[in-house]
Amino acid sequence: MNQTNFPLKGAAYMVLAGVAFAGANAITWTVTYKLGFKAQSDAFWQYAIATLFSVPFIWRQGVARMKTAHPWLHGLRIVLSVLGVQAFTQAFAAGMAPWHVVALVMTSPFFVLLGAAVFLRERVAANRWLAALIGFAGAMILLRPWEGAVTVATLYPVAAAICWGGASLITKRLTATEPQTAITMWLLLLLTPINWLFSLHAGFEIPSGSILGLLIVGGAIMYAAQHFLTLAYASADAGFVQPFDDLKLFSNIAVSWLVLGYAPEGAYWLGVALILAGSLYLLWSEQQGQIAVTAA
16 A cells, blocks of 8 residues: 555654654753763764664564665665764754754755655645745744854754755655665664764763763664654655654753753744644645545
8 A cells, every 4th residue: 555645644653753852852962961971972872772772673573674775875864864963963062952953953844845856756735835834934933043143053953954854855765665674773773883983083982870871761762763753754755744843843842941941932932833833734734635535
């Protein structure tokens, strides 16, 4: 059965991935900014530990199930993912609050929708572009770039958005022919050694005590988040599920409030409302389109 027959299932997986990533963000901020652990080492250890959590799944599936006919696509996806991870982690190490980082990363839907139309040749309907624009407008209200100078720290999440947008498109392409579990496992297996090189360059650190405990929890959450993300793209087309990624902002607002003692005030809530409106509009318009097709 065609994977695009399950758009609501894809949306649900995307929301779950967002919740899991928000939890991982809280741990990353705490470990890098609050506890002073190097960002590059944090990225390495979180994904290395996530790989350990994936071992039982690899064992059950069998190594033969992980063979691929598209090694270059996997490789490019991993390179983009690693660069995104490194940029994203550096933003937290610079002290940016989770909601602030995520607001900037929300420029990613533009790259995904454009790439889906150009490279995957998916039909991106007007309602999807409108939903992405509404969500982006909300992110800009939350960020308010016109009120302050652009810094290197604020450019890190934008770079991550571009890299992850490209990685998302490749994930979509791979789900057409590759097993979902294999896609997730290859990501984890290849991310770890490349992150290790970044960590070595920055000065490798070995975690202990509370940092080690946090990284173990973060690794488990990261594995779950990546698996949900793969399931989302396997269940519905990229243009549909991507706007639901905006909903992760709510989880990150909660993290910012619990960890930093900060919650949006005043006009910031307008941005939150616009992001929610964009996702709800997309869901409603897609359902209306399905009803019309069924009636015809």
